[in-house]
Amino acid sequence: MNIPQFLSNIFVFESLTSEELQLIETSAAIKRVSKGALVFSDDQAASAFFIVLSGRVKLYKLSADGNEQILHIQGRGDLVAEAAIFDKATYPAFCEALEDTELMRISRDNFKELLRHNPEIMFKILNAYSKRLRYFVDLIENLSLHDIKSRLAGYLLKHCTEEGSELVCRLRMNKKNLAAVLGTIPETLSRTLNLLKRERVIKEEPDHLTILNPAKLKQLAE
Amino acid sequence: MNIPQFLSNIFVFESLTSEELQLIETSAAIKRVSKGALVFSDDQAASAFFIVLSGRVKLYKLSADGNEQILHIQGRGDLVAEAAIFDKATYPAFCEALEDTELMRISRDNFKELLRHNPEIMFKILNAYSKRLRYFVDLIENLSLHDIKSRLAGYLLKHCTEEGSELVCRLRMNKKNLAAVLGTIPETLSRTLNLLKRERVIKEEPDHLTILNPAKLKQLAE
């Protein structure tokens, strides 16, 4: 892969010159992880953050009895563990590869130095942080104020795409993970999907869900 | 109040010169709200953010049937609605005064201009954002993976102080609000406090809670 070329396409770095991109590349390391591998652990000491080059990772918390809540899923171009740059130097959650994934590891100190000379990058980081904050506010609202049927409806709406005349949702993860994204367990997800199928709101096909009644789905999601 | 003096004590502004502080003051307005008054609404258009000068406000979401989840409570020196500076220009939640409160309203555009000339402020903002992100991650973890007894235990531990030989927790808000902080309702909070009282973990006194068994409380909070 042409790394500088790739980096220049990432929102956070798009204002940098090719010399600066080169600089990032030399101070960064590529980390390759296979599907299912742990990238870092909750509370682990952190001296770097990551950018996803390819693949996807999930960031999640575990309860004492092994339940999982996924905080978010990051793909190509996304920052991972960026909270470890400016706040205390520990990772805020577990991070595991959902697929074979390539990450660029960027050292905290190098990056801060880069920022000092390129303050305009900070605006981009601030923008990314703001989006992340809003995403978390939505998640909190969902977990606290909506039931699972409503959360699932919201998720399907947010992740569906038009394909021809149909509205379909490709999950791109197994149902155990989808359950953990929604803050529930696979059994409950399975039953809730059944509810929606019985009400003819969605139809499940081998590799995707088809949304039969978007209006109803919107109403459920409120 | 001597505003520039006050501002210079706020973390975000502590590196500014008195001329710059003066500049902020002239471009900012003081907003006074009485206890119970709404400062702004969820999704309302936002062209400014706020700094709390005195008093406290709560930021919260409401469900369709009127349930409330408090996202956080901000006091003297804290930023409010800072996500509206860099991301889309709407307020991310409702904001209501818990007490008579003075806020400084800082226009988004003026502030951005200030940042351009004082990039070091951005580090402070980034730091504040990082802390907020971690706080939200904790809240998500709590709501999703801990039951109410555990959330209450965690809250009490986090907010208690040593007074003489005793560990006490002064709530500084009514129980309806505490319930909304914990993601529950007053009835359930009342019952959960009873549980802890019956187990001799805490004792309730007219104006505060005394923690009788911190070890047990820690164990409950995990």
Place this chain on the structure above:
DNA sequence: CGTTGCGTTGATCTCTATCAAAAAAGGTGG
């Protein structure tokens, strides 16, 4: 083919919300 992991289904149980009402605490004005 056995094994292993994933997804579904069924039965059950537990936590927490809801609804209703009583009790306690806080003003307010005479």
Place this chain on the structure above:
DNA sequence: CCACCTTTTTTGATAGAGATCAACGCAACG
């Protein structure tokens, strides 16, 4: 200081959402 009214908090009874536990079907895979 007391009677009155409002708001907050507590208590009780009930219902419901979702977790847990156990079992089974099913596909992938060595």
